[in-house]
Amino acid sequence: MKKTILIIVMSFISLNTYAQTLNLDQLLYIVKQDVDDVDSYLSIRKWxxxxxxxxxxxxxxxxxNFSPNIYDSEKALAWLNVKFYGDxxxxxxxxxxxxxxxxxxKQKxxxxxxxxxxxxxxxxxIYSTYVGQNYVIVLSVTKVEGNYSDVSTNIIKIYPKTDYFEYVASGRDM
Known part of the structure; x- marks a missing residue:
């Protein structure tokens, strides 16, 4: 009986973590969509x-956000921001x-x-910037101050290639 309960709990945790995880192909899909399509796509995944x-x-x-803290709206397990431009x-x-x-x-x-x-x-x-045919991807690891200790967080940024190089050429930060 205890094994069955443990298996059910572990399965729930695995499904919950899987729903939150977005892979590179999903992120590249999301960045091409309009706001309604992104919202629908993420809602299915419990965002x-x-x-x-x-x-x-x-x-x-x-x-x-994924799994927001009900006591503090500034905290969640994961965050996704998309800047939707008219073009x-x-x-x-x-x-x-x-x-x-x-x-x-990163491997992908x-x-x-x-x-x-x-x-x-x-x-x-720390950060690394990669350029592909259509996009520039910036991968970074930062420290975030927590209540009891600092924790690392991983950030993935995706920009259209032309936008990225125009911004860099103009001296603006991404």
């Missing part, structure tokens, strides 16, 4: 809408505590033959 912000000129930033060149920011998810995404970036164009460290953490 919830968190906020939206008008960026002007028909541009919007929308945030979703369809959306930007994506995915934050996950899962080192395994980060590693799988490399398997796609994306070329590393920079890497380094700054006050936020």
């Amino acid at each position: 919830t809408f968190n906020s939206s912000e008008d960026l002007g000129d028909y541009n919007t930033k929308v945030t979703w 369809g060149n959306n930007w994506l920011y995915y934050q996950t505590p899962s080192k395994e998810t980060y590693t799988v995404i 970036v490399l398997s796609y033959g994306m070329k590393k164009i920079s890497s380094g460290a700054n006050e936020d953490g």
